[in-house]
Amino acid sequence: MNAVAGIGLRAPHLREIDRDRPALGFLEIHAENYLTPSSSLATVERLRADYRFSVHAVGLSLGSVDGLDAVHLARVATLVKRLEPDLVSDHLSWSTFGGRYFNDLLPLPYTEEALEVVTRNLDRLQEALGRQVSVENPSCYLDFPHSTMSEPAFLAELVRRSGCGLLLDANNIHVTAHNLGLDPRAWLDGLPAAAITEYHLAGHAVNETDSGRVLIDDHGSKVADAVWALHAECLARFGPRPTLIEWDSDIPALPVLLGEAQRAQAMLAAGGSHDARAA
Amino acid sequence: MTPTRIAIAAALASALAGTVAISERAEAQGKMTVEKCYGVSKAGQNDCQTDNSSCAGTSKKDNQPDAWIAVPKGTCQKIVGGMVKS
């Protein structure tokens, strides 16, 4: 897929997009919302004829020490086979343990053992889908003293071992860096540019708490200026890639999302000559 | 073939032939026909955000969810009567 801008397809906009077919580089769906034969899936299959697609899973639990849920994996594989999207992704996180599903992207300690677990799960996933899957950097609120490597080093090694792609979310980098006291630009050092397949952008909330300011990745507002700036830095360092605007809480009218996507598209056009993959 | 089956077969045949105006009948009986119902706008339960109210996890009251009991305050106020025992 060319380096174009798209939006996350959300239920409140489904009918409007189906009716008006606005110009968009691509649409991204959450896999878990389309694993039943609902009329929403029928709409998405209709849209597939006119749009490029990305399937973004939120529940595969790549960091689960229990391994992937075979039933869920098979359902996601069926959807991917059906839609034949350009991109497939999930997060560097875990959400299932002991047969219980914690509906959240839970953090991992970045250790050799965790690396082995995620690599094993990714190998199984990529084999089941017969294609590359990209892994997204999560928003972090906690870090763990027994981590033996940084998040970007963990991701780089994951790419080396599994051949996965990277989905780089500048908002998540911004949120994590603030919450854990890291330098977001230094975070970018050493990432394997060629593995980056997609960028995500979203808004976050700023909270003053008893223990200081905490940023929450609520996907509930426009992309913050600081995140646009960090995204520009990603574009300059790694080159253009398909760029997605995500919005999940207080979802606005479609034109607001399209406006954000246009801004992302303009940045891609401006920096289009620095494609690190082509270099 | 029993007379009952013949009568039933005739009733089914005339239903299949579409001789009954369904909507008119439903309307005549005051039965509700629902136009907009459980549709796509309600679907999409899996999302990808951290609820911002989660941050309130640092304050004390959120750690005592059972300290008070909420009272139903919705459209149930439109439901009156209620002598029926189920």
Place this chain on the structure above:
Amino acid sequence: MTLALREWQATFAAQLAGGGGEGRLAIHRHNISSSLIRSLGATLSTVRALVGEEFFRQAAQAFISRGLPTQPVLAEYGADFAGFIEAYPSAESLPYLADVARLDWALNVAFHSPRLEAADLSAVPPERLAASALVLAPGVALVRSAYPLDRIWAVSQPGAPEGTVDLDGGAARLLVHRRADDATFIALGEGEAAFVEVLGEGQVVEVAAGAALAVEPAFDLTAAFARLLACEVFAALRQ
């Protein structure tokens, strides 16, 4: 000593589920609750409208603490909410609430069911049809209530006109089914409900018609059958 990842995730999971581990871990614990409450509120939207946001949050929290989802598709979480609310002490004053939850859940199931090509029953000789059993379409469900459930549902929808519902307004039998773009229900008469119920048990049409006549002597098979055909309730002849 460093915990192995399995023990570490077990500890983390226990702290999420059971409390303990304060500070920022609470962000994750709260997000799990609030996202599941939001999901249940979408699935059980009429229940939520009836009781209001505050009460719903508390009830849903109590439901969640009895059992987290066992898989990631949240549209499939909440099957036993009706049973939970039936026994939920705070909802005692709303005896119809569990029936509303059953209706919401049935609509949710129908929405996520496949829409098959309806059986072409006109190709079947009527005498054979009368002696046949019929397979109901996926998602078709009969929800019975001692209360006027269809009216309770209607006044609880967004944008419903002002007005009240008399709880003594009579029993309801609602047939939930999938449509092209959504799921919906129709109110059935006593005979129609018995007809569908007995068909659903796998009995043949003439037995179902007999059951309908037994509960409603004025049962009109032609009208009932036409109505059910229009809702695409029948998927196939049972072989």
